[in-house]
Amino acid sequence: xxxxxxxxxxxxxxxxxxxxxxxxxxxxxxxxxxxxxxxxxxxxxxxxxxxxxxxxxxxxxxxxxxxxxxxxxxxxxxxxxxxxxxxxxxxxxxxxxxxxxxxxxxxxxxxxxxxxxxxxxxxxxxxxxxxxxxxxxxxxxxxxxxxxxxxxxxxxxxxxxxxxxxxxxxxxxxxxxxxxxxxxxxxxxxxxxxxxxxxxxxxxxxxxxxxxxxxxxxxxxxxxxxxxxxxxxxxxxxxxxxxxxxxxxxxxxxxxxxxxxxxxxxxxxxxxxxxxxxxxxxxxxxxxxxxxxxxxxxxxxxxxxxxxxxxxxxxxxxxxxxxxxxxxxxxxxxxxxxxxxxxxxxxxxxxxxxxxxxxxxxxxxxxxxxxxxxxxxxxxxxxxx
Numbered sequence: 088x089x090x091x092x093x094x095x096x097x098x099x100x101x102x103x104x105x106x107x108x109x110x111x112x113x114x115x116x117x118x119x120x121x122x123x124x125x126x127x128x129x130x131x132x133x134x135x136x137x138x139x140x141x142x143x144x145x146x147x148x149x150x151x152x153x154x155x156x157x158x159x160x161x162x163x164x165x166x167x168x169x170x171x172x173x174x175x176x177x178x179x180x181x182x183x184x185x186x187x188x189x190x191x192x193x194x195x196x197x198x199x200x201x202x203x204x205x206x207x208x209x210x211x212x213x214x215x216x217x218x219x220x221x222x223x224x225x226x227x228x229x230x231x232x233x234x235x236x237x238x239x240x241x242x243x244x245x246x247x248x249x250x251x252x253x254x255x256x257x258x259x260x261x262x263x264x265x266x267x268x269x270x271x272x273x274x275x276x277x278x279x280x281x282x283x284x285x286x287x288x289x290x291x292x293x294x295x296x297x298x299x300x301x302x303x304x305x306x307x308x309x310x311x312x313x314x315x316x317x318x319x320x321x322x323x324x325x326x327x328x329x330x331x332x333x334x335x336x337x338x339x340x341x342x343x344x345x346x347x348x349x350x351x352x353x354x355x356x357x358x359x360x361x362x363x364x365x366x367x368x369x370x371x372x373x374x375x376x377x378x379x380x381x382x383x384x385x386x387x388x389x390x391x392x393x394x395x396x397x398x399x400x401x402x403x404x405x406x407x408x409x410x411x412x413x414x415x416x417x418x419x420x421x422x423x424x425x426x427x428x429x430x431x432x433x434x435x436x437x438x439x440x441x442x443x444x445x446x447x448x449x450x451x452x453x454x455x456x457x458x459x460x461x462x463x464x465x466x467x468x469x470x471x472x
Contacts, residue, residue, distance in 0.1 A: 111138070112129070113128060120146065123148040141216065141228070143212065144193045144212065168210070169211070169236065170201075171232070172196040173194035173225070173259030173262045177220045180243075184429060186420065190409070195213075195410055198408060209252075212240065214228065223265065251274045252275060252450070256285050258284065260367075261282055264357055274363060280367075280442055281375070281398065286383045298346070300318065301322065304316075309386065315330075326378065328371065335419065337418075337424045343421065359387045361387055361392040363432060366395075368396070370401025370440050372433070376423065378401065394448075398436075405438050407439060415432050417430040420436045438467065
């Protein structure tokens, strides 16, 4: 029987196994969590030929758990599948509007899909890429981590995962897009949430037009322009979101102007050739990526392997996603936009119900061949039809 060390942190019992997870996993703390068991620690992944420690989380459902009164509560048994979560951004600490660290990136997708996965009987794993800033480099890290996580889940669950799914948000969505197009078919199906890397031509066109148009409508210099002003209409067309979303525009508008002043770097175009079933979810007010995502949806092959669900009035991140705090911090502390812009980021409706429903459809699509609903636009919280 493995020797265990009991740690008491903040009144919680943490079980740190001294003979469980082995190299390349280090500093592993194993705990009971709702609906399963969790491992957190560091894993050595190769970056430019050198092993680098990255933070990770792995969770596996348990079929039964003893409660405090000694009764046994039934939990969902592991269904044999593993979800890999690919977070947004380049990783590292999550910082709120006040500049306080409130989390780390390996748990960034917990409120979107990670916790939901465990309740549905899926194993779940994610790694904090922390510094991997290219989609291609992030993909290689994700592949390496997925292989290691699958072995660890097999140890915990008593069998190898039957299939792997990849769920990615924002930059993690760009990584997921590359995996979707990869003939290796490492993942059986993919879910892309507000994903980067949709269509390079649309992206370059958007950024160029934004950089030219934003100084003409920046509310700090041109307050009070009506929504039907021709310059407002032109900017709305450039970003792909309606004038009703203009409270959010200063974040990407200022960013486009700053980007235009920097030397351009080479950017890889996606092929649009999908190897596995793929579903995308994006908000209709997402002025960071929506034009590229719509353009990508128009050129995917085969078209029947792709669905796009747009959720009305949702920005790049749901207002109820704790990750929106990072954008609010960047908006106020780094980009110096008005407080109202950061407020608007956190006030929008949610696409999380649609993300979870889309994932359920993806699983049925992969496992039974059941075709998911056609691409469509829905109201927040409404069911897909």
